[in-house]
Amino acid sequence: xxxxxxxxxxxxxxxxxxxxxxxxxxxxxxxxxxxxxxxxxxxxxxxxxxxxxxxxxxxxxxxxxxxxxxxxxxxxxxxxxxxxxxxxxxxxxxxxxxxxxxxxxxxxxxxxxxxxxxxxxxxxxxxxxxxxxxxxxxxxxxxxxxxxxxxxxxxxxxxxxxxxxxxxxxxxxxxxxxxxxxxxxxxxxxxxxxxxxxxxxxxxxxxxxxxxxxxxxxxxxxxxxxxxxx
Amino acid sequence: xxxxxxxxxxxxxxxxxxxxxxxxxxxxxxxxxxxxxxxxxxxxxxxxxxxxxxxxxxxxxxxxxxxxxxxxxxxxxxxxxxxxxxxxxxxxxxxxxxxxxxxxxxxxxxxxxxxxxxxxxxx
Numbered sequence: 001x002x003x004x005x006x007x008x009x010x011x012x013x014x015x016x017x018x019x020x021x022x023x024x025x026x027x028x029x030x031x032x033x034x035x036x037x038x039x040x041x042x043x044x045x046x047x048x049x050x051x052x053x054x055x056x057x058x059x060x061x062x063x064x065x066x067x068x069x070x071x072x073x074x075x076x077x078x079x080x081x082x083x084x085x086x087x088x089x090x091x092x093x094x095x096x097x098x099x100x101x102x103x104x105x106x107x108x109x110x111x112x113x114x115x116x117x118x119x120x121x122x123x124x125x126x127x128x129x130x131x132x133x134x135x136x137x138x139x140x141x142x143x144x145x146x147x148x149x150x151x152x153x154x155x156x157x158x159x160x161x162x163x164x165x166x167x168x169x170x171x172x173x174x175x176x177x178x179x180x181x182x183x184x185x186x187x188x189x190x191x192x193x194x195x196x197x198x199x200x201x202x203x204x205x206x207x208x209x210x211x212x213x214x215x216x217x218x219x220x221x222x223x224x225x226x227x228x229x230x
Numbered sequence: 231x232x233x234x235x236x237x238x239x240x241x242x243x244x245x246x247x248x249x250x251x252x253x254x255x256x257x258x259x260x261x262x263x264x265x266x267x268x269x270x271x272x273x274x275x276x277x278x279x280x281x282x283x284x285x286x287x288x289x290x291x292x293x294x295x296x297x298x299x300x301x302x303x304x305x306x307x308x309x310x311x312x313x314x315x316x317x318x319x320x321x322x323x324x325x326x327x328x329x330x331x332x333x334x335x336x337x338x339x340x341x342x343x344x345x346x347x348x349x350x351x352x353x
Contacts, residue, residue, distance in 0.1 A: 049270045072271035075235055099235040103346040125242040125346040132278040
């Protein structure tokens with residue numbers, strides 16, 4: 001499928017009816033979603049026949065794009081049942097098979113107390129998913145309402161993914177993210193610098209439309225060291 | 231939610247660290263929906279499935295087609311792959327309860343969506 005064709009289809013994905021400010025619900029545009037998935041598929045072969053997770057899936061546009069390019073299994077994670085309901089309708093419309101999990105990806109591991117209690121089980125219900133989802137996609141909240149939440153999403157995605165993570169981040173955070181990627185032992189590539197055109201979604205936006213620079217990033221986990229050799 | 235997704239979910243209530251998988255299904259409404267068979271994907275998933283848990287879950291749902299242990303030739307056993315496909319990718323949980331075998335916490339499934347959110351004191 002050609003990029004323009006994919007973008008054309010994605011224009012019809014319904015968006016939030018009443019976006020929630022505190023969740024930073026900005027719909028991922030068809031322009032961004034098409035470019036992300038087209039590249040993930042054509043350049044890196046991370047979509048076709050793969051199990052794909054979608055963090056903060058919102059109305060499901062990234063997963064729908066993935067499914068159109070041949071992903072074999074899609075699962076979306078979101079905290080907002082209203083967004084998931086719209087995503088379900090979108091999937092029906094596009095005849096895409098996708099599961100959803102109502103969950104809070106922003107939850108951070110609670111600091112452990114002296115005897116270590118409470119530390120091991122604060123990572124959410126998806127510990128078992130570790131290494132089972134080949135590719136994880138996300139357009140995380142950028143952290144303008146809850147500082148650092150973008151990095152919480154990203155770290156969880158990298159923990160869970162078997163191979164690759166695709167994400168969008170404000171270009172202004174690039175240095176910080178590259179440093180973190182190094183700390184986490186994953187490769188990080190700035191695939192492209194894109195413009196995210198945010199239409200006036202909320203009252204506090206002074207301008208009718210706002211263009212912000214976002215990095216389209218790809219993270220790849222290094223193959224695990226061979227544990228079978230001495 | 232399809233059974234493949236159920237096969238990856240566990241309880242995450244604070245302090246519930248052992249025997250918290252698989253979540254036991256109760257009062258579930260199931261639905262079969264046909265999906266395209268993708269053998270490459272199934273082969274890729276073979277090593278990732280919690281097979282024992284899948285079989286146990288299925289038996290409680292009166293789905294008896296899966297062999298008790300993963301066949302040695304699973305990857306190239308067409309008949310087995312067909313069954314596996316039907317079970318994990320065509321069987322949907324529309325509604326019901328998922329109960330933690332350890333702490334008995336109940337996670338509800340509505341409109342096919344498992345609610346894994348916890349109250350603040352449970353996190």
